[in-house]
Amino acid sequence: MARMGDVLAGFHAAWEFESDSVLIRFERGIRTPKLFQALGERRIPLDAIAAVTLTPGKRGTVVLRAEPRPGADPLMEAAAGQLKEASDPYRLVLPAERETLAEYYADELRAMLTTNDPGPAERYLVRPPETPLQFKAYDGKASFDGKSVHFRWFWTGASSAKWKAGDQSFAVSDLCGVEWRSPEVFEGHLRLLRRDGVPQPPQADQDPAAVVFGLGYGPVHESLPFAAAVLAAVRTGGPSALPESTGTDAGAGARRDPADIADRIRHLGELHEAGLVTDEEFSMKKAELLAEL
Secondary structure, eight states: OOOOOEEEESEEEEEEOOSSEEEEEOOOOOOSSSHHHHOEEEEGGGGGEEEEEEEEEESSSEEEEEETTTTHHHHHHTTTTSGGGGGOOEEEEEEEGGGHHHHHHHHHHHHHTTTSOOOOOOOOOOOOOOOOOEESSEEEEEOOOOOOOEEEOOOOTSSSSHHHHHHHEEEEGGEEEEEOOOTTTOEEEEEEEEOOOOOOOOOOOOOTEEOOOOTOOOOHHHHHHHHHHHHHHHHHHSOOOOOOOOHHHHHHHHHOOOOHHHHHHHHHHHHHHHTTSHHHHHHHHHHHHHHHH
């Protein structure tokens, strides 16, 4: 029998078996997928696992995988099947010579799951990524403090529709869901689904309740944990929401923050270096931003 505290180490991660869960610790290193490094470690309760498989992998490896129950993990629900195989946090890749050992632990894990319901979970069983969280998209900066989601637009990336709407703030209680599209698939974005039923433009770049990814902004390891944390807060009701602050007043307040001004200037400089902003545009906008200090 597997003993509590037994550890099975593979490439990029190690699984520690407990009486009621599996603790997955991800390695840090150049070759480790960035999503794993961002997650650090995750405790997966046994009742969040529907099945366990062991299959041949690539180049002399075997893959042990715990199949999460639908609705048990906000990270996987937000990902909605878009994660690349190599970035799946439920896969443990091992050398083929350790197949017998992997089969032993797979059997032990299956035996512990026999009394569990493999159907959809009624609530999240895996803890979401901790807040506060933030990331840079192409057209703005997204931040989440556990109570409200804030979008602060970049002058150089946001559409005129977003810029006219002003920086946005959405209380968790005003949302009914989150839509995440991987930047590794096609035109990534993160869209907040509003509870008030206000029609939202189909194009994310025109929707003030969405940020879009591009030119290296909004990578999976930053935007997916963000989406998962918001989704978990929405589904559980979240803590009492802060008063909502939207429109020009909120935008003006944010623009006077020296840290925000510096961040905007850095972003402007990156676009200038990439040849996406002319010298004249760069000088003019930089002067405007400095004038807001």
